[in-house]
Amino acid sequence: MISIKNLNVEQKGKVILQHLTGQFEQGQVHGIVGLNGAGKTTFLNSLYGFIKPTAGEITYQEKKLSKKYISYLETSNYFYAGITGGEYLKLFCKATEKHKEWNKLFLLPLNNLIESYSTGMKKKLALMGVLLQNKPILLLDEPFNGLDLESMWVVKRIISDIKHTKTILLTSHILETLTDNCDFIHRLEHKKINQVYAKEDFKQFQELLYQELHEKTALQ
Amino acid sequence: MLKPLLEIRLKQILRAQKGLHWYHYIIFGGLLLYLVIWLYNLLLQRNSAIVVAATSLLPILALQMHRNDKRFVSHLSHFPYLIFWVEYTLLLSPLLLLYTFTASWFLICPVILALLPISNFGLELPKPRKAIPLVFIADACFEWKAGVRKNKWLLCILYVAAFALCLYPFGSLLILWFSTAIISTFYQRCEPVNLLTVPEKGAKAFLYYKLKANLKQFMVLTLPLLLLYSLLHPDHMVPALVFYPLLLLVLVSSILAKYAYYEPNNTVSSAASFLNSIDILSPLLPFLLLFPLISSIRNYKKAVHRLNLYLHDFN
Numbered sequence: 001m002i003s004i005k006n007l008n009v010e011q012k013g014k015v016i017l018q019h020l021t022g023q024f025e026q027g028q029v030h031g032i033v034g035l036n037g038a039g040k041t042t043f044l045n046s047l048y049g050f051i052k053p054t055a056g057e058i059t060y061q062e063k064k065l066s067k068k069y070i071s072y073l074e075t076s077n078y079f080y081a082g083i084t085g086g087e088y089l090k091l092f093c094k095a096t097e098k099h100k101e102w103n104k105l106f107l108l109p110l111n112n113l114i115e116s117y118s119t120g121m122k123k124k125l126a127l128m129g130v131l132l133q134n135k136p137i138l139l140l141d142e143p144f145n146g147l148d149l150e151s152m153w154v155v156k157r158i159i160s161d162i163k164h165t166k167t168i169l170l171t172s173h174i175l176e177t178l179t180d181n182c183d184f185i186h187r188l189e190h191k192k193i194n195q196v197y198a199k200e201d202f203k204q205f206q207e208l209l210y211q212e213l214h215e216k217t218a219l220q
Numbered sequence: 221m222l223k224p225l226l227e228i229r230l231k232q233i234l235r236a237q238k239g240l241h242w243y244h245y246i247i248f249g250g251l252l253l254y255l256v257i258w259l260y261n262l263l264l265q266r267n268s269a270i271v272v273a274a275t276s277l278l279p280i281l282a283l284q285m286h287r288n289d290k291r292f293v294s295h296l297s298h299f300p301y302l303i304f305w306v307e308y309t310l311l312l313s314p315l316l317l318l319y320t321f322t323a324s325w326f327l328i329c330p331v332i333l334a335l336l337p338i339s340n341f342g343l344e345l346p347k348p349r350k351a352i353p354l355v356f357i358a359d360a361c362f363e364w365k366a367g368v369r370k371n372k373w374l375l376c377i378l379y380v381a382a383f384a385l386c387l388y389p390f391g392s393l394l395i396l397w398f399s400t401a402i403i404s405t406f407y408q409r410c411e412p413v414n415l416l417t418v419p420e421k422g423a424k425a426f427l428y429y430k431l432k433a434n435l436k437q438f439m440v441l442t443l444p445l446l447l448l449y450s451l452l453h454p455d456h457m458v459p460a461l462v463f464y465p466l467l468l469l470v471l472v473s474s475i476l477a478k479y480a481y482y483e484p485n486n487t488v489s490s491a492a493s494f495l496n497s498i499d500i501l502s503p504l505l506p507f508l509l510l511f512p513l514i515s516s517i518r519n520y521k522k523a524v525h526r527l528n529l530y531l532h533d534f535n
Contacts, residue, residue, distance in 0.1 A: 050413075067531075067533040067534070072414070079412070080362055080415065082369050082370055083351075087362060091415060091418050092418060111353070112349045113348060113351045129414060133418075
């Protein structure tokens, strides 16, 4: 279980997260939802260690959370130019051919240079890299961005297959992808996790959220 | 259109100098003076002047083949090749100026004319999709895979030429140095963090792993050449055995410079690349021999500090 106590994060003197507390159980998929600028990516970056929190404690199985346990799929995927998809994935396989098994699902042209890939193909490649690391924690920032319907279905199936042994945190702008895939949805608002919704409350959460958005846009 | 583009180039040059200290300018000034005198003496001989003129076109051709702003410039102007031609002429102007002081001044005109077809070369080069498999390069050396693909023709020619020139004294060694200079450019682009953390090693262990893998790759490809050269020129064995570790040191300093200035997904700063060029020149210029050693030690400390930001969890 990932446990977070009173996490404070600042960037360029601006407070992004304040007194954020939360628990993320193993074997479950946790969705992080929040409006643009709510701090979803900052939150994931803090978990991964890209950003050093100004205060607070993040632990995993009662030990300090470390990169050793985490695979992180960032929103924007960067690749090293001039190498093929297969060569990229081989770096994560440690001399095995495991990437070829995963590619039976994703059907990427692994002998082609990565720069010739489309946005969706790059996303799939990055996701395969994350899966091949086989770490107990997966941080997936917008994993469904740029994916076609078939790939979304494949990713959904993979998440549901591997979730029993892992702790998965994912963000998405599309609420349906969260309600379809997650066991819990954590609402990031006012610099902290304001509410946690279990699967049975998703419908109620969705209605509440749409109501709030309706009121907000009506005021404007 | 030409004026704003040249202004941009000037700004890029000024930006590239950021991070250099006064003593770097003194070193570069000295180096430049040395090169000018050496080149001038070379240009005084007719044959050498012709070789220099022809050779000066090669880097320009390489630049034209690899520059990625060709499409951008072609959107801005109906005659993009004229813009490239002016840029290349300006780039070669110091050399052309040297020619005016020699008896071979008449070579200026053919060089400038030769720049015209070069400037028009490959305006619409298609981007390759399929990549040539590079089975002789280890999986961990992804910089080599990318770099060899980028410079495949040049490196192929150099590799064949290096073996062919083994019969002549020092020819192969000079090509080996030039190839090392190209290889050291492989380390100018920084990998994303997820590739950095793949070996799951702390900063010091990571640098050791990286140096070991890359030096091994270099030695696998170049030691046969060195052996052949030493067999054909046993009297040159000692200079060759002194020269080779210097090339390895150049490679070490290039790798360490990359991690000393590591910025995920970015290229190494121009100032760092500039300094690395002194390291590259060191095997040819005795007064610079210590430079790569000093910069390697300096960059090692910097790299450990820099990488600790990303790899401290693996210490």
